[in-house]
Amino acid sequence: MNILAIECTHASLSAAVSRDGNVSVVFGSEWNRAAETILPLVQQALERSGTSKEQLDAVAVSSGPGSFTALRIGMSAAKGVAYGLDIPLLPIPTLSAMAEAAFPFTSAAVIVPVIPSRKGEYYFTCYRREVLEEGVSEDESARGTIGDVVAAARGLGSDVVLVARRTVELESLSEAESVCILDADFFSAASILPEALRLAAEGGGVAPSEAEPDYRQKFEPGQA
Numbered sequence: 001m002n003i004l005a006i007e008c009t010h011a012s013l014s015a016a017v018s019r020d021g022n023v024s025v026v027f028g029s030e031w032n033r034a035a036e037t038i039l040p041l042v043q044q045a046l047e048r049s050g051t052s053k054e055q056l057d058a059v060a061v062s063s064g065p066g067s068f069t070a071l072r073i074g075m076s077a078a079k080g081v082a083y084g085l086d087i088p089l090l091p092i093p094t095l096s097a098m099a100e101a102a103f104p105f106t107s108a109a110v111i112v113p114v115i116p117s118r119k120g121e122y123y124f125t126c127y128r129r130e131v132l133e134e135g136v137s138e139d140e141s142a143r144g145t146i147g148d149v150v151a152a153a154r155g156l157g158s159d160v161v162l163v164a165r166r167t168v169e170l171e172s173l174s175e176a177e178s179v180c181i182l183d184a185d186f187f188s189a190a191s192i193l194p195e196a197l198r199l200a201a202e203g204g205g206v207a208p209s210e211a212e213p214d215y216r217q218k219f220e221p222g223q224a
Contacts, residue, residue: 002051003196004042004059004081007189008034008074009066009094010115011165015041016189017049017056018197024049025190034073042077045189056087058205060196062189063091064214065123065141066115071213079208088205092192093214095141098184099127101191102163106182110156113184114164117143122164123216124149126156135198141216146170150179163187 005016013028015038026044028037046053061078064071075091082089098113108129115123125141142152153160161180164170170181199205 001197001200002055002057003090003193003200004045004053004056004078005061005092005189005192005196006038006042006059006074006078007062007094007187007192008038008070009062009064010070012185012188013037013041013070014188014190015045016193017045017051018193019049019051019055022049023190023193025188027188031070034070038073038077042081053081053085056081056085058082058088058090058196058200059085060090060092060192060199061211062094062097062192063211064094065117065216066094068215071215075211075213079211083208088200089208089211090196090199090205091211091214092195092199094192095123095125096127096132097192097195098163098187099125100132100194101187102161102182102184103129103133105186106161106163108161108180109159110153110161112149112153112160112162114149114162114170117216120145122146122149124152124162126152126160128156143216153179 003018013031016025028041059078059082095113099111123141163182165184
């Protein structure tokens with residue numbers, strides 16, 4: 001099974017290819033120029049894996065929530081490749097994929113992936129590790145201030161870790177309230193491939209025309 005994956009929901013940009021179980025991943029250095037760099041990055045990932053686009057069986061994309069602009073760019077690129085090759089598109093929820101990708105880096109019983117929303121607000125979901133390990137997860141999220149994130153996490157006990165790409169607000173919170181934060185710099189397009197492979201093996205996926213980014217909020221001018 002050969003799958004191309006794209007991840008550019010927030011703060012980072014990457015593309016990966018799983019070819020017969022071997023994963024190749026490349027990273028972009030200019031997330032704010034995703035529109036210009038995403039397709040060259042996809043080509044680099046294909047070349048690094050030794051895979052031609054005609055050998056792909058499906059395209060996976062981190063579907064959100066995340067940045068309005070980045071979600072639109074990532075989804076458009078994935079849809080274009082899938083449509084051109086007449087192969088399935090596999091939208092993978094970003095929060096659950098981030099939580100599962102944290103497994104090798106923490107033993108916490110509760111994992112709380114956090115993604116910036118509007119200024120001062122975040123998307124988050126509290127996942128129990130044992131539930132995620134069984135392959136069962138709810139694609140639900142809350143949105144609130146960092147205080148709301150911490151309150152929700154602490155309501156589930158002390159063995160909790162927040163997983164996020166670092167922000168100044170989170171760093172300050174960690175120092176002030178002794179909250180355990182795991183930097184999500186490990187999260188990339190390669191992180192969505194396990195779920196994409198499971199979905200593809202079950203015959204899942206959608207036609208490119210049916211897929212939409214998971215915005216979870218209305219667009220407002222000036223919002224990234």
